[in-house]
Amino acid sequence: MSSPEEKTLILKSSDNEEFLVKESVAVQCITIKNLVEDGCDLDAIPLLNVDSKNLAWIIEFMEKYADSTSTDAEKKDFDTEFVKKPFNDVLGLILAANYLNFPALMDVMCDACANEMKLWSVEQVREKFHIQNDYTEEEEKAVRAENFWAFE
Amino acid sequence: MIMDFEQDLISDLPQSIIETILIKLPIRDAVRTSILSSRWRYKWATLTQLAFDDNCVSLCNDRAIVENNLSNFITRCLFLHDGPIHKFSLSTSYLQFSYDIDQWLLFLSRKDIKELVLELGEGEWFRAPSFLFSCKNLTHLELVRCELDPPPCFKGFFRLKYLNLQQVLIPPDDIECLIASCPLLESLTLSYFDSLELTVSAPNLKYLILEGEFKDISLVNTPLLVFISVAMYMTDDIADDIAEHFEQSSSYNFNKFLGGVPQLEKLIGHIYFTKYLSIGNHEGCIPITYHQLKFIELYQVSFDDMKEVLVVLQLIVNSPNLQELQISGSFNSSAATQQAPGLDFWEKRCFIDCTMGRLKTIKMTDVSGVPHEMKLIKFLLEHSPSLETMSIAPSSYLTEGRLNMLIDLVSFRRASTRASIIFIHEQI
Numbered sequence: 001m002s003s004p005e006e007k008t009l010i011l012k013s014s015d016n017e018e019f020l021v022k023e024s025v026a027v028q029c030i031t032i033k034n035l036v037e038d039g040c041d042l043d044a045i046p047l048l049n050v051d052s053k054n055l056a057w058i059i060e061f062m063e064k065y066a067d068s069t070s071t072d073a074e075k076k077d078f079d080t081e082f083v084k085k086p087f088n089d090v091l092g093l094i095l096a097a098n099y100l101n102f103p104a105l106m107d108v109m110c111d112a113c114a115n116e117m118k119l120w121s122v123e124q125v126r127e128k129f130h131i132q133n134d135y136t137e138e139e140e141k142a143v144r145a146e147n148f149w150a151f152e
Numbered sequence: 153m154i155m156d157f158e159q160d161l162i163s164d165l166p167q168s169i170i171e172t173i174l175i176k177l178p179i180r181d182a183v184r185t186s187i188l189s190s191r192w193r194y195k196w197a198t199l200t201q202l203a204f205d206d207n208c209v210s211l212c213n214d215r216a217i218v219e220n221n222l223s224n225f226i227t228r229c230l231f232l233h234d235g236p237i238h239k240f241s242l243s244t245s246y247l248q249f250s251y252d253i254d255q256w257l258l259f260l261s262r263k264d265i266k267e268l269v270l271e272l273g274e275g276e277w278f279r280a281p282s283f284l285f286s287c288k289n290l291t292h293l294e295l296v297r298c299e300l301d302p303p304p305c306f307k308g309f310f311r312l313k314y315l316n317l318q319q320v321l322i323p324p325d326d327i328e329c330l331i332a333s334c335p336l337l338e339s340l341t342l343s344y345f346d347s348l349e350l351t352v353s354a355p356n357l358k359y360l361i362l363e364g365e366f367k368d369i370s371l372v373n374t375p376l377l378v379f380i381s382v383a384m385y386m387t388d389d390i391a392d393d394i395a396e397h398f399e400q401s402s403s404y405n406f407n408k409f410l411g412g413v414p415q416l417e418k419l420i421g422h423i424y425f426t427k428y429l430s431i432g433n434h435e436g437c438i439p440i441t442y443h444q445l446k447f448i449e450l451y452q453v454s455f456d457d458m459k460e461v462l463v464v465l466q467l468i469v470n471s472p473n474l475q476e477l478q479i480s481g482s483f484n485s486s487a488a489t490q491q492a493p494g495l496d497f498w499e500k501r502c503f504i505d506c507t508m509g510r511l512k513t514i515k516m517t518d519v520s521g522v523p524h525e526m527k528l529i530k531f532l533l534e535h536s537p538s539l540e541t542m543s544i545a546p547s548s549y550l551t552e553g554r555l556n557m558l559i560d561l562v563s564f565r566r567a568s569t570r571a572s573i574i575f576i577h578e579q580i
Binding site: 107117118 | 158162166169178183184189190192209229
């Protein structure tokens, strides 16, 4: 039951789409919380680094986590489904969570990223992240020797 | 965001994000990222949290080789590390005391270590070097299977908030001093100690968890405690010794233990806890009301012992805001059919007049139907106007007498019109 004074905020994505969110839910993002506490009285809060696709997901996540009736087990199930997204989207959400300073989302998405990485070989990691291998053959040998104890 | 197909998705991200991801990888994988590209060579080396376990190295049948490899892995890792290390955890069944561990602690004490977890394997006890005690900024310390010997000049961990000692050998006086010298301590867990006599003085303590054989515990300065969980083991000899010893003393264990915790919100007691509390003279009434106490769970309560029943009753009656109560009985077949002594204390004014206005849920398990137990159930039903559920699970040792129990239950008056009694009946 929401009290009559329950404030609603308008969050505007980088592509100008507006989303209505209760203030008590939105302040899980510390960036938004700080804006509100500093007395931001703009009609809509512009989030320049978050597009509508990501913002919609983030709001879905925020609302689940703000719901005091959902149990830990339910949240876990929700997380498991929530992270089933293409890898690029997982990275996009990590960036958005960082920009908005939303620790819970950051934690869940980084977990998902790490869980994927655990399954990959070095080559696969390079491929998925588009990392350019700029080691010469000698340099690569030197690194492998330095860290031989981790490659055994 | 339009992604250039060739654009590196991760290497340019802020170090804080990369660190958050790398920390969630097993340390071996994190180190392997050094091979990805030249920019990645030392990204792992500035991680402020390191967690080592037996998975760091390949296992094989030769224990000595695994021990050696694991030791080598950790040493190399620390040697290449750059910057502060705030959290270090080691969980292994292979490593026991070694000079390597000494060295690592010395290294960590110079790296601003804040959280330390050491869980070592069975075998020779590990004697913590004095280097552990030089880690001045520790906020979190967890030790399993170690030996602790604080040096005489040790003044305390001034920032320590969380202390968890399991199967740790430490002289009894030293453990009391250690606790008292950590002024910010909020959470204390002590497990598997033998015959410990303990006086706890910790002005900021909120969470207390004790498990083991305790001869005597008193809480002398713990005004902020909100959560207490105690599993008290006692061999029968010790129990008799203690009872004899305390008959002469004038203090009531209940008061010694629970006399100074007005903020208590949740209390859990296992095995001999209620018996322990019941020892001593109980002429005076309990001086303290637990206004915040909402959850009580007591296991293995012996309903044949009038003093234990009195402890349970006093706890309940002194907790006006109690919401959930769970009690499990302790079955004693010889007493089941006897007349229980001292049934008249139920008629005391302070019990008759009390009302448990917030009590909603009651769970009684291992019920054997002895007189005091049935009286307690009757009492609870009569004095709980907000009760919603009472569930009763008879002890599986009780083969006859279930019908009598049910007959009694049905006859009890209920203060709450919404109360439903659920009798859990499993096919024997």
